Amino acid sequence: MTLQAYQEKAAVCWAGCKQNYGVLMANPFLSGGQKLAVHYFTVAMVLFMAQLLFGLLAGLQFIFPSFLYEILDFNVNRMVHINAMVVWMLYGFIGSVYWFLEEESGVEIVGLKWGQLAFWVLTGAVTVVVLVYLLIQIGAGNDTSLWLINEGREYIEAPRWADIGIVVVMLTFFYNVAATFAKGKWSGIAGVLTLDLVALAGLYLAGMFYVTNISIDQYWWWWVIHLWVEATWEVLVGCIMAWSLMKLLGVRRQVVQTWLYIEVALMFGSGILGLGHHYFWIGTPEYWFTIGGFFSALEPIPLVAMVVHSIYDAGAHRFKNSNHPALAWVIAHAFGNFLGAGVWGFMHTLPQINLYTHGTQWSASHGHLAFFGAYATINIAFFYLAMQQARGNVWMGGDLANGWRWKTAAVLLNLGVLGMTVALLIAGYEQSFIERAVEGSTWAGYFSAQNHPWFMQAMVWRMVFGLMTAVGGGLLFWDLLTIGKGETRSAAVITNDAVTQEIA
Amino acid sequence: MTEQVPRWASETFWKKTAIWVTGGSFVLLVFLTFDSMKQISAGGPRVPAFSVINKDISYRFDKTKQRYQPVIGDEAPLFGKVLTEAEAEMLVDHGKKTVQAKNCMNCHTLLGNGAYYAPDLTKAWMDQGWGAKASREQMMVDFLLDPEKNARTYGSNRKMPNLDITQPEAEAIVAFLKWMSSIDTNGFPHNFRAIGEEDK
Numbered sequence: 001m002t003l004q005a006y007q008e009k010a011a012v013c014w015a016g017c018k019q020n021y022g023v024l025m026a027n028p029f030l031s032g033g034q035k036l037a038v039h040y041f042t043v044a045m046v047l048f049m050a051q052l053l054f055g056l057l058a059g060l061q062f063i064f065p066s067f068l069y070e071i072l073d074f075n076v077n078r079m080v081h082i083n084a085m086v087v088w089m090l091y092g093f094i095g096s097v098y099w100f101l102e103e104e105s106g107v108e109i110v111g112l113k114w115g116q117l118a119f120w121v122l123t124g125a126v127t128v129v130v131l132v133y134l135l136i137q138i139g140a141g142n143d144t145s146l147w148l149i150n151e152g153r154e155y156i157e158a159p160r161w162a163d164i165g166i167v168v169v170m171l172t173f174f175y176n177v178a179a180t181f182a183k184g185k186w187s188g189i190a191g192v193l194t195l196d197l198v199a200l201a202g203l204y205l206a207g208m209f210y211v212t213n214i215s216i217d218q219y220w221w222w223w224v225i226h227l228w229v230e231a232t233w234e235v236l237v238g239c240i241m242a243w244s245l246m247k248l249l250g251v252r253r254q255v256v257q258t259w260l261y262i263e264v265a266l267m268f269g270s271g272i273l274g275l276g277h278h279y280f281w282i283g284t285p286e287y288w289f290t291i292g293g294f295f296s297a298l299e300p301i302p303l304v305a306m307v308v309h310s311i312y313d314a315g316a317h318r319f320k321n322s323n324h325p326a327l328a329w330v331i332a333h334a335f336g337n338f339l340g341a342g343v344w345g346f347m348h349t350l351p352q353i354n355l356y357t358h359g360t361q362w363s364a365s366h367g368h369l370a371f372f373g374a375y376a377t378i379n380i381a382f383f384y385l386a387m388q389q390a391r392g393n394v395w396m397g398g399d400l401a402n403g404w405r406w407k408t409a410a411v412l413l414n415l416g417v418l419g420m421t422v423a424l425l426i427a428g429y430e431q432s433f434i435e436r437a438v439e440g441s442t443w444a445g446y447f448s449a450q451n452h453p454w455f456m457q458a459m460v461w462r463m464v465f466g467l468m469t470a471v472g473g474g475l476l477f478w479d480l481l482t483i484g485k486g487e488t489r490s491a492a493v494i495t496n497d498a499v500t501q502e503i504a
Numbered sequence: 505m506t507e508q509v510p511r512w513a514s515e516t517f518w519k520k521t522a523i524w525v526t527g528g529s530f531v532l533l534v535f536l537t538f539d540s541m542k543q544i545s546a547g548g549p550r551v552p553a554f555s556v557i558n559k560d561i562s563y564r565f566d567k568t569k570q571r572y573q574p575v576i577g578d579e580a581p582l583f584g585k586v587l588t589e590a591e592a593e594m595l596v597d598h599g600k601k602t603v604q605a606k607n608c609m610n611c612h613t614l615l616g617n618g619a620y621y622a623p624d625l626t627k628a629w630m631d632q633g634w635g636a637k638a639s640r641e642q643m644m645v646d647f648l649l650d651p652e653k654n655a656r657t658y659g660s661n662r663k664m665p666n667l668d669i670t671q672p673e674a675e676a677i678v679a680f681l682k683w684m685s686s687i688d689t690n691g692f693p694h695n696f697r698a699i700g701e702e703d704k
């Protein structure tokens with residue numbers, strides 16, 4: 001194609017975007033907060049696709065080490081892979097909260113304009129950060145690099161300038177949540193959510209300084225990572241789930257709120273001191289063996305409780321609802337959270353086993369199933385809830401037009417991630433035995449485990465299932481863009497005890 | 505149904521429980537954090553002062569503890585220069601910053617945390633792969649300056665990329681790795697035979 005043809009194509013594409021954007025902003029079915037939420041969801045989906053793409057690149061490099069060597073090295077691909085994940089999930093969470101803020105508080109969002117501004121600022125910053133990751137990649141060993149290019153600490157690599165930007169944006173978000181509830185009405189969900197957001201944002205500060213001492217560095221680094229995913233994110237998701245269950249199944253508020261408090265007690269009661277399971281080997285004192293081992297071993301309990309809770313609710317309401325994709329993903333969330341975080345986490349959390357599995361593909365196996373099962377799923381469920389409303393609260397239950405699409409996407413995504421998890425688990429067992437137990441963790445030991453046929457086969461299977469995941473992801477995106485289009489039946493009216501279907 | 509909700513199933517009971525459990529756990533964590541900080545600051549009981557890079561550092565099985573632990577030996581100045589505590593800290597600090605700026609952690613693990621594409625760096629300083637203690641420092645620097653040419657992939661074909669590391673940066677990284685290897689990591693990695701410990 002000539003340059004001109006490209007330009008024409010780009011112009012058409014841009015016009016299409018502008019038109020779609022106009023349609024979104026004119027959508028009569030969405031409140032101001034919900035339109036803002038759709039902004040967040042859109043970027044979240046784009047970043048999800050980027051996550052999958054860079055995961056594939058990184059996974060391929062295990063099999064073909066010279067692939068993209070010194071162009072996009074493994075560390076670059078991996079950094080983009082996991083950063084895109086953290087950011088898309090946060091976008092999803094912020095969007096979900098903006099989505100139900102007005103309904104839950106009973107008033108309009110206090111600072112919607114600020115929220116919109118914050119969205120564009122954050123999205124601009126994310127774009128710049130990613131471009132710098134890809135084009136500049138690394139810097140000299142000085143403060144300037146850490147401030148402008150990359151901080152070099154897994155998951156929170158974002159350079160310091162971006163950290164500060166993120167904090168400002170989070171403060172805007174927090175202001176909107178707290179002030180809107182304050183102006184309207186507080187509820188149990190509102191209270192838990194607001195306090196949880198304070199903790200979530202506060203924890204980010206623990207990852208925003210440099211120290212020479214790597215033991216102290218990792219001590220605080222885990223405050224961010226662990227206390228996010230095993231405490232504050234879980235509770236945030238608990239709030240979103242509580243609201244979704246009321247919405248999807250018509251569960252009574254008193255029931256979900258009581259459960260929410262139980263979950264907070266169990267999750268924070270185990271997760272805060274469960275932090276100690278990352279303090280076995282980083283130089284920290286031996287008492288963390290006992291504290292970390294004990295409390296983290298309790299962490300699966302709230303996850304079991306959540307499964308019980310959602311199954312009970314679903315059963316009590318006879319699964320009657322008019323958004324099947326969302327309900328399916330809520331169920332995937334309950335099981336995925338339990339399996340990925342609860343079961344996979346528990347399996348390597350005692351120091352006696354972690355001595356051998358620490359920092360092997362075992363961790364990657366758990367990381368994939370936990371992040372996907374706990375957080376990707378609930379976000380996807382919410383995206384479907386949002387699309388239903390955006391289309392005019394249409395029917396999205398049985399015999400949906402093109403219903404194969406969401407089903408296929410769900411099967412591919414869930415099977416794909418489960419398959420990758422099992423492949424990585426096998427690689428992790430092999431690595432723990434051969435590199436760690438037998439060869440004593442030398443470099444030679446590391447490579448004899450990496451070169452072993454069992455390991456190499458596992459890497460191939462990871463790619464097979466990774467491709468399946470990526471195809472599922474693409475299909476999901478397509479489905480979200482089109483589901484419910486042209487649907488004329490309206491959704492059932494969900495009430496507290498009974499589900500009645502309105503005849504449209 | 506006009507059921508009476510029992511106290512243990514009531515919303516307020518669980519609200520109060522949630523608040524107390526969270527508060528209690530957090531207070532305990534803060535308390536433990538103060539203690540841990542004291543024990544892991546450089547020069548404390550578990551993390552040696554930066555000037556430990558002037559000494560020989562090894563790793564041996566301790567019979568009473570039934571685990572491996574670092575052993576600090578005689579004078580063995582890095583690159584033949586004895587450094588003061590302040591000089592050593594500056595050097596290790598430069599190394600740490602370089603490790604972050606070059607994004608080592610997204611291929612390697614450090615203290616077991618990071619990525620799994622390349623070997624753990626916790627005890628890289630005393631890995632037997634460097635052959636002999638006498639030539640190790642130079643080999644490490646050469647490797648960091650040109651990892652492609654000096655690649656030792658053990659048949660994996662996985663090569664570290666050239667990260668534009670300068671001579672001073674390479675030396676600083678080696679200092680950082682040497683210092684990190686002296687941290688008491690409670691016996692991780694287990695069963696690791698350090699360079700110079702082959703016959704012990």
Ligand code: HEM
Pocket residue numbers: 154229230277278296297299300337340341342344345346347348349350354357358359360363364366367368370371374375616617618
């Ligand atoms: C949704 C919740 C969870 C998520 C998203 C999650 C995610 C992760 C990830 C990504 C890692 C690897 C970190 C790294 O890169 O070094 C990790 C490590 C770990 N997780 Fe989880 N996790 C969750 C819950 C749990 C639970 C409930 C447990 C225990 C019962 C657990 C136990 C562990 C342990 C022991 C490690 C350390 C692995 C090592 O030593 O290398 N996790 N987790």
Ligand code: HEM
Pocket residue numbers: 051052053055056057058059060078081082085363364365367368371372376417462463465466467469470618619620621
């Ligand atoms: C297209 C499918 C995917 C592929 C091929 C893939 C591949 C990879 C690779 C190669 C790594 C680096 C592991 C290492 O350091 O050895 C990685 C890390 C990671 N990926 Fe994926 N990934 C995919 C999808 C996902 C999904 C869907 C999630 C979660 C929603 C996810 C979450 C993670 C996490 C948390 C880590 C860090 C794990 C750790 O440090 O322990 N990935 N992935």
Ligand SMILES: [Fe+2]
Pocket residue numbers: 226230274275277278
């Ligand atoms: Fe954890």
